[in-house]
Amino acid sequence: MTVLNKVDLDQAKIEADLKNLVIRVLRIEIAPAAIQHDTSPFDLGADSMSVVDLFLAMEDQFGIKLNDDELSPAVLTNFGTMLGFVIKKLESA
Secondary structure, three states: OOOOOHHHOOHHHHHHHHHHHHHHHHOOOOOHHHOOOOOOOOOOOOOHHHHHHHHHHHHHHHOOOOOHHHOOHHHHOOHHHHHHHHHHHHHHO
16 A cells, blocks of 8 residues: 655546545446546445445545544545545645
């Protein structure tokens, strides 16, 4: 698992890593390119347990710390909101 820092803050890499994370956590067999910014993780099979797994995996993958008040379903509205959230957390680290 690669942990990124500010120097590595490259949106294309973050997007690719996040797509692969979603595929791995949800245990689905689709191409990363099939995940668009408006794709909801719930449309890909996410449930209440996998939501927790997604948040934990984002912390591990990107080396970010999520506060309890950030563990909101709004973050997981779609892939674009997830990506924006991760980038914002990395920029503020």
